[in-house]
Amino acid sequence: MKIKEIKLHQLLMGLKHPFTTSFGTQQERFITIVEAIDDEGRSGFGECVSGEDPLYSEEFMDASLIAMKKYFAPLVIQNEIAHPDEVWELFKPFKRNNMAKSAIEGAVWDLYAKQEGITLSEAIGGKKKEVEVGISLGLEDTDEGLLEKIQEKVEEGYKRIKVKIKPGRDVEMIRKIREQFGDIPLMVDANSAYTLNDMDTLKALDAFDLMMIEQPLAAGDLIDHAKLQKEISTPVCLDESIDSYEAAAGAIELGSCRIINVKVGRVGGITQSKKIHDLALEHDIPLWCGGMLEAGVGRLHNIAITTLANFTLPGDTASSSRYWHEDIITPEVSAKDGIVSVSQEPGIGAVVDFGKMEQYLQKTEVVTTEDAVDMIFYD
Numbered sequence: 584m585k586i587k588e589i590k591l592h593q594l595l596m597g598l599k600h601p602f603t604t605s606f607g608t609q610q611e612r613f614i615t616i617v618e619a620i621d622d623e624g625r626s627g628f629g630e631c632v633s634g635e636d637p638l639y640s641e642e643f644m645d646a647s648l649i650a651m652k653k654y655f656a657p658l659v660i661q662n663e664i665a666h667p668d669e670v671w672e673l674f675k676p677f678k679r680n681n682m683a684k685s686a687i688e689g690a691v692w693d694l695y696a697k698q699e700g701i702t703l704s705e706a707i708g709g710k711k712k713e714v715e716v717g718i719s720l721g722l723e724d725t726d727e728g729l730l731e732k733i734q735e736k737v738e739e740g741y742k743r744i745k746v747k748i749k750p751g752r753d754v755e756m757i758r759k760i761r762e763q764f765g766d767i768p769l770m771v772d773a774n775s776a777y778t779l780n781d782m783d784t785l786k787a788l789d790a791f792d793l794m795m796i797e798q799p800l801a802a803g804d805l806i807d808h809a810k811l812q813k814e815i816s817t818p819v820c821l822d823e824s825i826d827s828y829e830a831a832a833g834a835i836e837l838g839s840c841r842i843i844n845v846k847v848g849r850v851g852g853i854t855q856s857k858k859i860h861d862l863a864l865e866h867d868i869p870l871w872c873g874g875m876l877e878a879g880v881g882r883l884h885n886i887a888i889t890t891l892a893n894f895t896l897p898g899d900t901a902s903s904s905r906y907w908h909e910d911i912i913t914p915e916v917s918a919k920d921g922i923v924s925v926s927q928e929p930g931i932g933a934v935v936d937f938g939k940m941e942q943y944l945q946k947t948e949v950v951t952t953e954d955a956v957d958m959i960f961y962d
């Protein structure tokens with residue numbers, strides 16, 4: 584595969600509702616859609632999911648844009664690529680910057696699938712033709728406000744409800760949910776808001792038969808999560824701590840978690856996600872695909888990875904309308920009764936609609952062969 588140029592379409596998309604987690608509230612999403620164009624003019628698309636600020640992880644979009652322009656886009660332009668699995672090897676000398684790497688690699692995967700005339704799911708090795716999805720609800724100002732949101736989403740048929748918790752918005756809030764909704768499939772995501780000093784609170788959550796507690800302790804931690812998992816019956820699910828295949832292997836070895844939330848961007852792309860999938864399968868660790876408030880391109884990549892066999896738990900890839908007044912793809916992602924059908928069109932399976940994208944477009948930067956990686960200070 585010969586990639587002629589890479590375009591970085593930078594979008595500012597207003598969220599339909601503010602999204603609050605333990606580390607803050609956001610009203611809009613700064614998203615970069617990566618377009619890889621081959622010498623026959625075909626386009627493959629990826630999405631950079633870095634945060635606007637380094638609050639979820641150390642990555643943030645301004646830095647990811649520099650990394651994509653300076654290193655990762657020129658590298659895929661300058662090298663003949665026979666299969667997208669080679670891209671990770673190309674990027675290996677450059678440390679971390681996983682979301683930037685994943686965005687470029689994802690565009691190469693989509694382009695490859697389109698060149699082969701197969702779906703991205705088939706290119707990855709996925710078999711499912713539909714996937715179960717849940718929904719992730721941010722913290723509302725009041726518990727009552729959250730209960731209303733849950734009622735709405737339960738009626739829409741989502742296969743599981745994920746709610747954010749933080750100190751002071753946890754045990755009593757979950758108790759109210761259980762009192763109103765009975766034994767619905769329910770999980771919590773703490774986004775690292777607790778420490779082992781909060782053991783009593785974390786143990787109290789065992790009373791509610793939660794599917795899992797996601798990332799209760801520090802991002803990157805494996806040791807304290809292993810200590811915590813020994814003390815509570817609720818399965819620990821790791822998100823921010825699993826930022827590589829090696830971290831997944833370490834977490835499984837240490838018993839830091841019983842479930843892993845795979846986010847393609849966080850782990851460095853589809854190739855690394857597949858490696859983690861196979862390792863987790865070997866060790867009976869079920870997976871689900873988390874979300875990063877993606878636009879349609881990222882949601883379609885998430886659906887493709889979820890078609891792999893060991894993604895056995897409902898993920899966060901809800902309908903496009905969950906976040907966007909108008910998504911940038913046609914057709915949009917649409918969950919019906921918590922089920923999303925996998926498009927059988929080549930690649931990501933939907934058209935990136937530049938007409939719709941226009942309303943959000945801040946700028947497009949183009950990287951071509953002239954943008955050699957000539958600013959590396961080591962030979």
Ligand SMILES: O=C(O)CCC(=O)C1=CC=C[C@@H](O)[C@@H]1C(=O)O
Binds near residue numbers: 604639873874875
């Ligand atoms: O994209 C979605 O629907 C899930 C959003 C979501 O829960 C998260 C997005 C980004 C970081 C976190 O706040 C949180 C997560 O940890 O999963």
Ligand SMILES: [Mg+2]
Binds near residue numbers: 772798
């Ligand atoms: Mg999470």
